[in-house]
Amino acid sequence: MDRLVEIESLLARDIAGSLTPDHGVEIRFLLETYEKFKRGEVTATDLLFESKVVTDRTWELLNVGRWVDVPVARRQVYAVASLIHVIALLRDDQENALRKSLEVTDLGILLGHPFGDVCLTKVAEILSAHMSVSDAVQKVEKSEVRETQRKKMKLTNEIDACSKPSLEFFYVNHFTxxxxxxxxxxxxxxxxxxxxxxxxxxxSKAGHRTVPIEIGKHYADSSYRQKLMKISDFIDQFFKEDAADIGYLAQHQLFDQIPELKKDIVQPDYCVLSEKDEPSEADINAWFGPKGTVSPLHFDPKHNLLCQVVGTKKIIMYPESDSPFLYPREGMLSNTSQVDVESPDLTAYPEFERAERRECLLNPGEMLYIPPKYWHHVRALDNSFSVSFWWD
Incomplete structure (x- = not known):
């Protein structure tokens, strides 16, 4: 009951007064139904039905057109409706209410947008604290994440390495x-x-949480698709020797969604360096997957510190000046090369031979600084967990 009171407190009393015409009438009706529920005029089952109608309808609208074009107001409606849906589930005392509530909350985090005091990340923390983790961990044996013994590998034009470089050394010799x-x-x-x-x-920390999983060879391949999965199901399905396909939790802001894992990392001091008067906060992304995951040759617009926590990755790199030889794709994937750098078709891409290839083997406990617009291809040689910090 205490958790319910805490969750309900996140739905501000004056939220209706913050609504604009862009939020639509459905959310107003849902908030009115919630007020009636608090007064005992409708049941939790009634509230559950109405909240599901709004979340389902908004889900449909969110999946029309391009994600970047979705109005913020629509995503805010989804977040508020998700919170009311969770309250209704818990009040209705349904079977598996906690599990269902966490699923709804994660979808609200992934697809919604903060609005007023509505903080779905906090809701997820409250729910997770009350869930049993025994069923999530029982199938996994300790040390299932194994590292292949290959620490000595012949590399082409290997990237320089330095132990604990000072901020000044890093800034002068590499950042600038x-x-x-x-x-x-x-x-x-x-x-x-x-x-x-x-x-x-x-x-134990995240098994019940729902996240977007990339399935297929890589994001630029025709086999690529995405699927929302619980992390425990993702591990069970893809972290095994005979997995039929490759799944990857890639470029996901996992630590905003699950702060319990964020407590296990610390932002490197190098991320404070900037060429701007007002540097932006670093974007922190998770890269978690089995052996064989690949990020095709591409570049990112920001400074990047790729921190390797579990497993080893091989990175193939090319400077920005080699872009004419790397055959960038057209359209939305213009930051991605058409060339398979591990098996290049020199008949189709003859200029690729002119590019200056550099390589790095990134082991656990090591970080790789990747400058903005520096091309890089990444392959996991083991089951792997990496964290990237992107900043301007």
């Missing part, structure tokens, strides 16, 4: 010059370095 660098001995103190190699721990 847009020069890659492997940094060692910088994240050994992260709790994640000891905890994340055990999949039982990941399941």
């Amino acid at each position: 010059k847009k020069e890659p660098l492997k940094l060692t001995d910088c994240i050994d103190h992260w709790p994640a370095m000891k905890l994340w190699s055990d999949l039982r721990y990941i399941k």
Whole structure:
């Protein structure tokens, strides 16, 4: 009951007064139904029905057209409706109400947008604290994340490495010059370095949470598709030797969604460096998947520190100046090369031979600085968990 009171407190009394015509009439009607429920004029079952109608309808609208064009107001409606849906589920005392509520909350986090005091991340924390994790971890044996012994591999034009470089050294020799660098001995103190190699721990902290999983060879391949899955199901299905396909939790702001895992990492001091008067906050993304996941050759617009926590990755890199030889795609994937750098078709892409290839083997506890617009291809040689920090 205490958790319900805490969750209900997140729905501000004056939220209706903050609505605009862009939010539509359905959310107003739902808020009125919620007020009637609090006065005892309608049942929790009635509220559950109405909230599901609004979330389902808004879900349909969110999936029309391009995601970048979805109005913020529509996403705010989805967030508010999701919170009321959760309250109704818990008040209706349905079977598996906690599990269903967490699923609804995660969808609200992924698709919704903050509005007033509505904080679905806080709701998820409250719900997770009351859920049993025994069913999520029982199938996973300790040390299921195994690292292949290949620490010595012949590399082409290997990226320089430096142990705990000073901020000044890093800024002068790499940040301002847009020069890659492997940094060692910088994240050994992260709790994640000891905890994340055990999949039982990941399941205990996040097994019930719903996240977007990329399935297929990679995001530029015709086989690529996305699916919303619970992390426990993702691990069970894809972290096994005979998995039929490759699944990847890639470029996802997992730590905003699940703050319990964010406590296991610390933002590197290098992220404070900037060429701007007012540097932006770093975007923190998770990259979690089995051996064999691939990010095709591409570049990102921001400075990037790729921190390897579990497993080893091989990175193939090319400077921005080689862009004419890398055959960028057209349209939305213009930051991605057409060339398969692991097996290039030189008949189709003859100029590719002129590009200056550089390589890096990124082991657990190491970070790779990838400058803006520096091309990079990434392959996981083991089951892997990485964290990237992107900043201007």
